Amino acid sequence: MKKLILLTLIVILTACSAGTPTGTPTELERNRQTWQDAGITHYSFSLNVGCFCAFRDQMPLTIEVQNGEVISIAALDGTPVPATDPGYETFERYATIDRIFSELETGLAGGADEVTVTYDATYGFPSEIYFDFILEAADDELSITVSNFEALQ
Numbered sequence: 001m002k003k004l005i006l007l008t009l010i011v012i013l014t015a016c017s018a019g020t021p022t023g024t025p026t027e028l029e030r031n032r033q034t035w036q037d038a039g040i041t042h043y044s045f046s047l048n049v050g051c052f053c054a055f056r057d058q059m060p061l062t063i064e065v066q067n068g069e070v071i072s073i074a075a076l077d078g079t080p081v082p083a084t085d086p087g088y089e090t091f092e093r094y095a096t097i098d099r100i101f102s103e104l105e106t107g108l109a110g111g112a113d114e115v116t117v118t119y120d121a122t123y124g125f126p127s128e129i130y131f132d133f134i135l136e137a138a139d140d141e142l143s144i145t146v147s148n149f150e151a152l153q
Helices: 002-018 027-038 089-091 099-113
Strands: 042-050 061-066 069-074 114-119 128-131 141-151
Touching: 027 099, 027 114, 069 089, 089 099, 089 141, 099 114, 099 128, 099 141
Parallel strands: none
Antiparallel strands: 042 061, 042 141, 061 069, 114 128, 128 141
């Protein structure tokens, strides 16, 4: 009888820890693969970082990326954002599609209490993300919006 109970517990625990069935990609994985399959290495986009932050007047930023490296970041008025800008570290954190995927993955893995995401239907990148890091806290929310995406040659 003990063996039967132990075997039953093992089966239940294995099923509970399995999560997504083996071989079934998550929504994040499917969309990341769509992005990677597109093979876009040179692109630009508008980035809007929404938060309780001092840099709201600079949004949206226009960002250009080539071969995974940030080529330029410009504020709403078109002026380049220098590395000395107080918001630059935050801007850089979301300045490539791959970095946005990484931040989303961190949030989904428990870095935030609540995460909602919308993916681009063509290229699979996250076009809108909303993070609520602590549900009971005020002013800790963060939104990321990617728009005006353009593949460059």
